[in-house]
Amino acid sequence: MNQSVTGGNHSYKIIEVVGSSEKGSDDAIRNAIREAGRTLNNLDWFEVVGQRGHIDGDKVAHFQVSLKLGFRIES
Structure with missing residues (x-):
């Protein structure tokens, strides 16, 4: 899922990722x-x-968390 959101004087891109951990x-x-953050x-x-x-x-062997991440689009 990708979408853009405008906040203040910035535009943001939203992506969804899943993190995992034991x-x-x-x-x-x-x-x-x-x-x-390594690529965005x-x-x-x-x-x-x-x-x-x-x-x-x-x-419980493993935890998974789905996140929406927002990052500013550079002009």
């Missing part, structure tokens, strides 16, 4: 933002749009 949902969010400039905000996990036996 440690927890906060770490999954940080992983997604860190990875996206001007990241300004995120919105959590979903969470899910993987169960192995009777234990």
Whole structure:
């Protein structure tokens, strides 16, 4: 899902990414933002749009968090 949003005097592009972690949902969010930041400039905000996990036996094995990321479009 890609869309543009105008805020103030800036235009933003919105993308959706999924971060994952064995440690927890906060770490999954940080992983997604860190990875996206390697190729995207001007990241300004995120919105959590979903969470899910993987169960192995009777234990949580993996966390996944879906995020919308907003980044400013350079003029």
